[in-house]
Amino acid sequence: MEKWYRQPPHQGDIGISTRVRLARNVKQFPFKEKISSSGQIQLNQMVKSALKRMDLGHNKFGFIELQELSELERIALLEQNLVSRTFLTKPENRMLVLSEDHSVSIMVNEEDHIRIQVLRSGMDLEGAYQLCNKIDDILSETLDFAFDDTLGYLTVSPTNLGTGLRASVLLHLPALERIQIIPQLMKTVSRMGLVIRGSYGEETGVIGSAYQIANQVTLGLSEQMEISNLQNIVRQVMESERGARADILNNIEVIDEICRSYGILKYARMITSKEAYAHLSNVRLGVSERILEEVSLETLNQLLNSVGEATLSVRANQHLNARERDLDRARLIRDLI
Amino acid sequence: MLCERCSRNQATTMLTQRVGGRTVTEHLCAECAYKGGFSSLFNGFPFDQMVANLARTHRASGKRCPSCGSSLEEIVESGRIGCSECYTVFRRELMPTIENIHGKAAHIGKRPLHRKEEPPKRLLLAQLRDDLQKAVQEENYEKAAQLRDEIRGMADPE
Ligand SMILES: [Zn+2]
Numbered sequence: 001m002e003k004w005y006r007q008p009p010h011q012g013d014i015g016i017s018t019r020v021r022l023a024r025n026v027k028q029f030p031f032k033e034k035i036s037s038s039g040q041i042q043l044n045q046m047v048k049s050a051l052k053r054m055d056l057g058h059n060k061f062g063f064i065e066l067q068e069l070s071e072l073e074r075i076a077l078l079e080q081n082l083v084s085r086t087f088l089t090k091p092e093n094r095m096l097v098l099s100e101d102h103s104v105s106i107m108v109n110e111e112d113h114i115r116i117q118v119l120r121s122g123m124d125l126e127g128a129y130q131l132c133n134k135i136d137d138i139l140s141e142t143l144d145f146a147f148d149d150t151l152g153y154l155t156v157s158p159t160n161l162g163t164g165l166r167a168s169v170l171l172h173l174p175a176l177e178r179i180q181i182i183p184q185l186m187k188t189v190s191r192m193g194l195v196i197r198g199s200y201g202e203e204t205g206v207i208g209s210a211y212q213i214a215n216q217v218t219l220g221l222s223e224q225m226e227i228s229n230l231q232n233i234v235r236q237v238m239e240s241e242r243g244a245r246a247d248i249l250n251n252i253e254v255i256d257e258i259c260r261s262y263g264i265l266k267y268a269r270m271i272t273s274k275e276a277y278a279h280l281s282n283v284r285l286g287v288s289e290r291i292l293e294e295v296s297l298e299t300l301n302q303l304l305n306s307v308g309e310a311t312l313s314v315r316a317n318q319h320l321n322a323r324e325r326d327l328d329r330a331r332l333i334r335d336l337i
Numbered sequence: 338m339l340c341e342r343c344s345r346n347q348a349t350t351m352l353t354q355r356v357g358g359r360t361v362t363e364h365l366c367a368e369c370a371y372k373g374g375f376s377s378l379f380n381g382f383p384f385d386q387m388v389a390n391l392a393r394t395h396r397a398s399g400k401r402c403p404s405c406g407s408s409l410e411e412i413v414e415s416g417r418i419g420c421s422e423c424y425t426v427f428r429r430e431l432m433p434t435i436e437n438i439h440g441k442a443a444h445i446g447k448r449p450l451h452r453k454e455e456p457p458k459r460l461l462l463a464q465l466r467d468d469l470q471k472a473v474q475e476e477n478y479e480k481a482a483q484l485r486d487e488i489r490g491m492a493d494p495e
C-alpha cells in the first residue's frame with residue numbers, strides 16, 4: 001500500500017502536509033506519572049481490542065511494542081512525524097498503532113493515555129479530522145474517557161483541555177520569506193490565537209521554508225470551529241504566498257536558483273541533509289509554479305519523508321556514518337527525481 | 338543559539354504564540370518546542386507567584402488527591418496533572434492557569450458516546466452569544482457568521 005505522502009496533495013502548491021491529533025485519557029487509570037506498569041499493559045490491550053472493530057478499508061493497523069524496535073527504528077519514526085519525542089524517552093510498555101499507509105498513528109501510554117494522529121498530504125484539515133473523529137468514536141464505544149462537563153476531555157497538561165484537538169498545517173512559504181515579511185506574518189497569526197513555528201539550522205534560517213501553523217486554544221470552541229478558524233487563516237496565508245510568488249518569479253535570478261537546485265539534486269553524488277532540504281525547497285517552488293515539469297509534488301513529499309538520517313539507515317538495514325548517509329541520500333534523490 | 342527555555346540544548350525551532358495577551362517569539366530546542374513552549378506551564382506567567390503561594394499553603398495543609406496521591410505542589414512542579422480526579426480536587430487552584438491558557442470558557446465540543454446528556458443549553462447559548470458579540474466588536478465577521486449558525490442550530494429543535 002502506498003504511503004500517505006504519495007497521495008495527491010490538496011492545495012499542494014503551498015500545503016505540504018496536515019496533521020490532526022486528539023488527546024484522550026481513560027477514566028479508570030491515573031495519568032502518566034501515576035499509572036502502574038500493569039495498568040499500562042492493560043490499557044494497551046484495551047486499545048488493541050477496541051481497534052479490532054474498526055474497518056479501515058484496504059488500510060490495516062499494525063500494533064508495535066516500542067521496546068521491540070531498535071534505537072534507529074524509533075528515531076526513524078520520529079523523523080517521519082509518526083511519534084513524539086516524549087514517546088521515545090521511555091519505551092517500556094508503550095504501544096504504537098500504525099496504519100499500513102502511515103496516515104494513522106496512535107500512541108498509547110504517551111503523555112496522555114491515547115493520542116490519535118492522522119496525517120494527510122497537502123492541506124486537508126476536514127479529511128484528517130473526520131478520520132480522527134471516527135477512530136475516537138470506535139475507541140469510546142468500549143473505553144470510558146475522562147471527561148468533565150465544563151472542562152471537556154481531561155488531559156495531562158491543561159493546555160489540551162476541552163476538545164483535546166490539535167490541528168496543524170505545514171506550509172511552504174519561500175516567497176513570503178524572500179520578501180521578508182515572515183516576522184510580521186508570525187505576529188499576525190499569533191494574534192489570531194494560533195501558533196506558528198519553523199525549524200531552523202544554525203545560520204541557514206528556517207529549514208526548507210516550511211512553517212507550521214497550529215491552533216492553540218482547545219477549550220470553549222467546538223472541533224468544527226477550531227478546524228475552520230485554522231482553515232480560514234491558513235487560506236489567507238496561502239493567498240499572500242501566492243501573491244508574493246507572482247512577484248518574485250518575474251525575477252530571472254530566482255528562476256535560475258530553482259533550476260540550479262534541480263541540477264544539483266539530479267546529479268550530486270553526495271549531499272548533506274541541510275543541502276538537500278534547501279534544494280528540495282527550491283525545486284518544490286519550481287514544480288508548484290510549473291517552472292519545472294519533470295518532478296511531481298508527490299515525489300518531493302516522499303523525499304521529505306525519506307532523507308532523514310535514521311530513516312536512511314533503517315532503509316539500508318545498517319548504521320550508516322555521515323559520509324555513507326550523504327552518498328545514500330544523493331543516490332535516493334537521483335533515483336526518484 | 339541555546340534553547341531559551343532550558344538553556345541546555347541547541348535551539349532548533351522558532352515558535353511564536355500568544356501568552357497572556359502578548360505575542361511571544363522563542364527559540365527552543367526540539368524537546369521544549371514539542372511541549373508547545375508550555376513545559377514550565379506554571380512558570381513565567383504573571384500569575385505563577387500566585388500559584389506558587391497556593392502550593393505553599395497547600396503543603397502546610399497537606400491536601401492530596403485521594404485517588405492518585407498528588408499534591409498541588411507536585412502538579413505545579415511538573416506542570417502535569419496526576420489523574421482525572423485531580424481536576425475536581427484542585428479545581429479552584431487550577432482555574433487561574435486554565436483561564437490564562439484558554440480564557441474564561443466552558444467546553445462546547447464533542448462528548449464521549451455514552452455521556453450524551455448535554456450540559457444546560459441555556460449556559461451554552463449564553464456563552465455563544467457573548468462570543469458572538471465579541472466577534473462583531475472585533476469585526477471578525479467570519480467567526481461571527483459561524484457563531485450565528487451555531488446558535489441557530491441550537492435553537493432549532495425547540
Ligand atoms: Zn529546551
Ligand SMILES: [Zn+2]
Pocket residue numbers: 402403404405406407419420421422423424
Ligand atoms: Zn489525582
